[in-house]
Each structure stands twice: as structure tokens, then as C-alpha cells.
Amino acid sequence: MSNEVRSLGMISPKGTGKTSLVEAILFNAKIIKRLGRVEDGNTASDFDPEEIERRMTLFPAVNTFTAGKTRVHLLDTAGYPDFLPETRAVARAVDNAVMLINAADGVKSQAAKFWALFDDLQMSRSIFVNFMDKELANFGAVMDQLRKAFESALFVPITVPMIKDKKLVGVIDLVGGKAYACEADGSGKFTESDIPGDFEDLAGEFKEKLVEAVAEMDDALTEKYLESGELSEQEVTQGLLKGVAEARLTPVYAGSATLNVGVAQFMNRFLSLSAAPGQRPEITCKDKDGNEVVRKPDPAQPFSAFVFKTLVDQYAGKISLFRIVSGKLTPDSQLLDTTQDRKVKVQQLFTVFGKKQEPADQLVAGDIGAIVKVDEFQTGDTICEMANPVVLPPLKFPDPVLSLAIKPKERGDEDKLSLGLTRLVEEDPMLKVSREEQTQELMISGTGQIHLDCVVSRLKKRFAVDVEVSTPEVPYRETITKKVQVQV
Ligand SMILES: Nc1nc2c(ncn2[C@@H]2O[C@H](COP(=O)(O)OP(=O)(O)O)[C@@H](O)[C@H]2O)c(=O)[nH]1
Ligand SMILES: [Mg+2]
Known part of the structure; x- marks a missing residue:
């Protein structure tokens, strides 16, 4: 198959x-x-x-x-x-x-x-x-x-x-x-x-x-x-x-x-x-004790998959796009997100066509599909069957190279900005949000000018918040080592 x-x-x-x-x-x-x-x-x-x-x-x-x-x-x-x-x-x-x-x-x-x-x-x-x-x-x-x-x-x-x-x-x-x-x-x-x-x-x-x-x-x-x-x-x-x-x-x-x-x-x-x-070559991953195990693109193997992209749709909510590495998946499955170490119940499965999703009865090794409304899933997470947990090799996202200070044009739009950025971060693994320690400026960091331009423009289109961006007051260290909760 x-x-x-x-x-x-x-x-x-x-x-x-x-x-x-x-x-x-x-x-x-x-x-x-x-x-x-x-x-x-x-x-x-x-x-x-x-x-x-x-x-x-x-x-x-x-x-x-x-x-x-x-x-x-x-x-x-x-x-x-x-x-x-x-x-x-x-x-x-x-x-x-x-x-x-x-x-x-x-x-x-x-x-x-x-x-x-x-x-x-x-x-x-x-x-x-x-x-x-x-x-x-x-x-x-x-x-x-x-x-x-x-x-x-x-x-x-x-x-x-x-x-x-x-x-x-x-x-x-x-x-x-x-x-x-x-x-x-x-x-x-x-x-x-x-x-x-x-x-x-x-x-x-x-x-x-x-x-x-x-x-x-x-x-x-x-x-x-x-x-x-x-x-x-x-x-x-x-x-x-x-x-x-x-x-x-x-x-x-x-x-x-x-x-x-x-x-x-x-x-x-x-x-x-x-x-x-x-x-395709088999994939070497780690089991829960840290031992190396192999997953082959074979439907008869234990189920494993990874989320390679997350979208947040205004109506459908969170959409996690995944690739099945081994085994197969049917609706109503109890699964384990080994990256987050959380149990997840997946009720429905979908295949994707552009902005639409179609319900699927079964997906197998090699298939690409979507799971919706599972808040726990994040880009890069490994998903497995409960009985056979493994962690697949992680996706690599580089450190940002450009940081800009960001603030809303209108006073009072701080909450809207905060919500918008939180959503965009969920979808975009290359975007980081943080607060500069000395000046308390809110910062967005990404892979380049076009990337951050898109962030600004999406804040306006999707979250109706007009923002101003500027070069940070103090030169910003580009390596962000820890995640910062957005709170404006
Ligand atoms: N003449 C000609 N134009 C093309 C051809 N393929 C794409 N284009 C045009 O090249 C531009 C870039 O195409 P696009 O599909 O957006 O490229 P992408 O950035 O690789 O997705 C568009 O204006 C297309 O209409 C082609 O085979 N011949
Ligand atoms: Mg294109």
C-alpha cells in the first residue's frame, strides 16, 4: 500500500x-x-x-x-x-x-x-x-x-x-x-x-x-x-x-x-x-531510555510521525501538518507526543488540499496529513503510538539574524499585539519574541527583513493591529537562548 x-x-x-x-x-x-x-x-x-x-x-x-x-x-x-x-x-x-x-x-x-x-x-x-x-x-x-x-x-x-x-x-x-x-x-x-x-x-x-x-x-x-x-x-x-x-x-x-x-x-x-x-533510508531515533532504535517507512512498523508545519486557521483552529515515518494511523487514536511528553487523543484525521482539509480513514507510512485542534502539538514534535515511544531527529531552525523593537501605533492595542504575536509564533518557528532587559522594549527576531516585514503586515491583516518597528535602542544580542512569554 x-x-x-x-x-x-x-x-x-x-x-x-x-x-x-x-x-x-x-x-x-x-x-x-x-x-x-x-x-x-x-x-x-x-x-x-x-x-x-x-x-x-x-x-x-x-x-x-x-x-x-x-x-x-x-x-x-x-x-x-x-x-x-x-x-x-x-x-x-x-x-x-x-x-x-x-x-x-x-x-x-x-x-x-x-x-x-x-x-x-x-x-x-x-x-x-x-x-x-x-x-x-x-x-x-x-x-x-x-x-x-x-x-x-x-x-x-x-x-x-x-x-x-x-x-x-x-x-x-x-x-x-x-x-x-x-x-x-x-x-x-x-x-x-x-x-x-x-x-x-x-x-x-x-x-x-x-x-x-x-x-x-x-x-x-x-x-x-x-x-x-x-x-x-x-x-x-x-x-x-x-x-x-x-x-x-x-x-x-x-x-x-x-x-x-x-x-x-x-x-x-x-x-x-x-x-x-x-x-527511503530508515531513520535512527531514540527510545525512552535513550537507546538507538530504527524506524522504517513500513506500515507494519509501530506508528511514528513528526509535525513539520503548524498553521492557525481563524475557523479551524490549530492545524498540525505531519509526515508519517512508520506504521499507520486511524481516527480516534490515543497517541503520545514524545517531544512534549504528553498523551494526546486524536479524533479525526485529514488530508490537505491548499486551504482545505478532507477527512481521511487511514494514513500510512509516507503519507502527509493534518490533525486539527490539538493544542499540545508544536512544529518539530514527534508523535507515536503509546506502546512504542521514540523521538525522531529534531528539525533544525537557526538562530535569528535580525531583531527589531516593536510597539503598537495606538495606545491600548498592547493586548491585541500580544495575542497576535503569540499566534504567529505558534505558526512560525523562525520568529522569536522577547523583551530587552535594559530598555524593556518588546523585540521581534527573525531570519531577515522580508521575514519581519511579513510579521508586521500579518499583524495588521489578521489581528488588526498597526505596529511601528525600529532598530533597537541598544544593540541586541541575536542569540536568544530562552523562550520568553509575551506579556505587554
Ligand atoms: N514565461 C514563463 N514564465 C513563467 C514560467 N513559470 C513561471 N513563470 C512566471 O515566473 C514568475 C514566478 O513564478 P512562480 O510560480 O511564482 O515561481 P516560484 O517563486 O518558484 O513559485 C511568475 O510571474 C510566473 O508567471 C514559464 O515556464 N515561462
Ligand atoms: Mg511560489
Whole structure:
């Protein structure tokens, strides 16, 4: 059952098209009826008023849907550096990362930060070379840049663009050896055919790179390739599956998210090639006596999960988004939050789609879901079955780098500010609130200017409190070692 779950996080720098690609995937899967645009503020993933106003993703969004027999957890993340710690938490919750590249810009130095994150978490990963509709886009050049930038990786083209008269007209699927002429109107419509004569050379060149890489995956494939100079479609698929599962090769796809070209072909291959939960490495954690124990992504193991994100919804209350590491979970379960050392009764379980939650009967290892209205849960907490308590490796959130003094513009709004900050701290593990000892100023600390700007703006939008922020009167020590209760 677990093998029918796939999770993927769009994880790359801001502006590479993550939110647009999520939108096109959901549209093609007929989960949403209309292809929203980031510019129009109507995408499935950027639904928070602050995100709509800024036209950028600020918080991770989960979109769970069914594609054929597979339950897909498609997560969008923020690419701006201020929000990287939270993106890292999402990376821990998914089995596959998809890194997007703006083909017109090429591989930028920022990409290295994300790549290092994937390496650190030993993630199975793919590349989507986006913006292929731009005149300056050059797929071959991006492939070369990738190889140069990340020397230890083996990049394998899976779909390549067809460009005619400087226009992106479709993609070629190298594994199946078919061409897909795509309509460039966002509809996602395409026609399958044999590879047209004028694209045969291009396809042949990239197919050779693909087969060469796949032949390295095991001795039998190497031998066959050396003997006959080719591999069958079945052998190629077999080698790709092995390479991706062992995170030894990185499939590369091409297309345009906003024109919805190459997206269906990407998703089609991705679903069959990407790592299933059962292929992820086991996780070493601690039992209640501090001994090391192992949890495998197997539904038959004892239940364990961790909360990777907390949201506070005006109506639904606290929403704890979690990833199941091992075992399974059904509604009405008595559980243990081992981080807080508290028993918790969980009545209902949900899957998440953007801002909506759908009740679920059962979730298994590899699934991503939500529990609502459990006040005890905090981001990073481990949740387990009562009989088998463990603590999973903690999520890391760095110390803040920027602190500002904060006060309400209107006298009398102190309580509103205090309440607002308390709520925002619950949702945002990168935000710290404290009081400066000498001056008694109330301080907010975070990862950067944009992060704290968002805090100020959300206080106004969600809690109707106008605040003034200023540089603290005395230089503030950025390391905050203890939590401070907000009391204004
Ligand atoms: N021309 C073109 N524009 C795109 C493409 N993908 C995204 N965009 C635009 O690039 C901007 C950033 O896209 P967005 O999805 O918000 O990127 P994110 O920050 O990675 O989520 C938006 O204005 C999109 O409309 C693409 O393939 N082609
Ligand atoms: Mg985005």
C-alpha cells in the first residue's frame, strides 16, 4: 500500500516557477478547474492574503490528490532565503525533491544552497528545466551547467524540448521514444506521435546520454550496453528506477509551467520513476531510555510521525501538518507526543488540499496529513503510538539574524499585539519574541527583513493591529537562548 504513495516538494530559488508548476500539475490532474496565475493571485498554493499581495510563496502548501492508483502529496515551498529553514522542514517530510531552473537565466549560484540541502538529507531528486518558452532558453546549455556545478551528480535527460522557429512546440519523451506536440495555451492538450525527422538528431544525442548513464547502474546493464551499444526500453526503465531509488542519478525534464507544456509528460514519468516511501533510508531515533532504535517507512512498523508545519486557521483552529515515518494511523487514536511528553487523543484525521482539509480513514507510512485542534502539538514534535515511544531527529531552525523593537501605533492595542504575536509564533518557528532587559522594549527576531516585514503586515491583516518597528535602542544580542512569554 505504501508503494502507492508519492510525495514531492518543489524546492528551488524564488521565481523559478514552483507555484506555477504545481498549478499546472493540479490542472492536468483535473483537481482544479482553471489554471490560476501567480500574477492574478489565484493559484491553489499561494492562498494566504500576504502571499497574494506579494505575489510570492511565503509558507509551505500541501496539495494531496489521487492520480490513478497513487496518492500524491505535492508540496510547494518558499524559495526566498529568509524562508529556507521552513523549506528544509518540508524537505524532511517528502521523499522526492524537484528543483526548477529558469532556463533563460541558467543555473545560478543560489541553486547550490538547495542542492546542498538535498545532499544533506540524502534526497531523491529531479530537475525541471522551466521557462523553455523563453527565446534565450537553451536546454543543452543548462544540462552542461548542471554537470559543471554539481560534478558528483549524474544528470539524465528524460524529456527534452522541441523548439521550432524559436517557439516551444512540445517535448520528446526519450524513454518511450515519442514526441508530444503541446498546445501552448495553458490547456495542457497534446498529440502523441513518432519523433519528427527534424528532431531525430537532437533526440538521438540526448538518448545516448540517457542510455550511457543508465548503463552505469549495474553490471548486467553495463555488459549489455558494451556488447550491443544499446538498451531496450524495459532495461532503461529498470536502470532508471534503480538509479533514482538509490539517489545515484538525477532525471531532468523540460517544459514551461505557465504555458503548461511538457508538464503532463513530466508528471507521467515522474510518478513511475520517483522514490516510493519504502525506498527511503530508515531513520535512527531514540527510545525512552535513550537507546538507538530504527524506524522504517513500513506500515507494519509501530506508528511514528513528526509535525513539520503548524498553521492557525481563524475557523479551524490549530492545524498540525505531519509526515508519517512508520506504521499507520486511524481516527480516534490515543497517541503520545514524545517531544512534549504528553498523551494526546486524536479524533479525526485529514488530508490537505491548499486551504482545505478532507477527512481521511487511514494514513500510512509516507503519507502527509493534518490533525486539527490539538493544542499540545508544536512544529518539530514527534508523535507515536503509546506502546512504542521514540523521538525522531529534531528539525533544525537557526538562530535569528535580525531583531527589531516593536510597539503598537495606538495606545491600548498592547493586548491585541500580544495575542497576535503569540499566534504567529505558534505558526512560525523562525520568529522569536522577547523583551530587552535594559530598555524593556518588546523585540521581534527573525531570519531577515522580508521575514519581519511579513510579521508586521500579518499583524495588521489578521489581528488588526498597526505596529511601528525600529532598530533597537541598544544593540541586541541575536542569540536568544530562552523562550520568553509575551506579556505587554
Ligand atoms: N514565461 C514563463 N514564465 C513563467 C514560467 N513559470 C513561471 N513563470 C512566471 O515566473 C514568475 C514566478 O513564478 P512562480 O510560480 O511564482 O515561481 P516560484 O517563486 O518558484 O513559485 C511568475 O510571474 C510566473 O508567471 C514559464 O515556464 N515561462
Ligand atoms: Mg511560489
